[in-house]
Amino acid sequence: xxxxxxxxxxxxxxxxxxxxxxxxxxxxxxxxxxxxxxxxxxxxxxxxxxxxxxxxxxxxxxxxxxxxxxxxxxxxxxxxxxxxxxxxxxxxxxxxxxxxxxxxxxxxxxxxxxxxxxxxxxxxx
Numbered sequence: 001x002x003x004x005x006x007x008x009x010x011x012x013x014x015x016x017x018x019x020x021x022x023x024x025x026x027x028x029x030x031x032x033x034x035x036x037x038x039x040x041x042x043x044x045x046x047x048x049x050x051x052x053x054x055x056x057x058x059x060x061x062x063x064x065x066x067x068x069x070x071x072x073x074x075x076x077x078x079x080x081x082x083x084x085x086x087x088x089x090x091x092x093x094x095x096x097x098x099x100x101x102x103x104x105x106x107x108x109x110x111x112x113x114x115x116x117x118x119x120x121x122x123x124x125x
Contacts, residue, residue: 034113037106043103044103044106045107047100047103047104047107048103048104048107051100051104061097064096064097065097067089067090068090069090070090073087073090
């Protein structure tokens with residue numbers, strides 16, 4: 001069985017402020033994405049600082065992980081109850097958690113790119 005592997009977009013496009021439709025353009029011209037990310041670097045750094053705090057690691061992240069778990073739907077389905085509200089909550093909690101994690105990964109990528117650029121400049125001297 002063959003599965004089609006989707007091309008991955010540069011993760012920074014999510015945090016760059018570019019509309020979803022411009023993902024393909026972002027792959028073709030990453031400079032625009034990098035410029036937008038540099039403008040958002042203070043926000044990214046603030047979110048990274050927040051994610052290191054005990055309030056996030058001990059309470060908020062575990063809460064979001066628990067609330068975004070789709071296994072919570074099983075009890076409602078077994079009872080035959082309407083699960084629309086629960087589905088919306090699972091999507092919302094999961095989206096929030098994924099957004100924060102994506103921004104954290106973007107921050108790591110920005111650090112790696114800055115480090116690589118500094119190394120290149122150092123070697124050019």
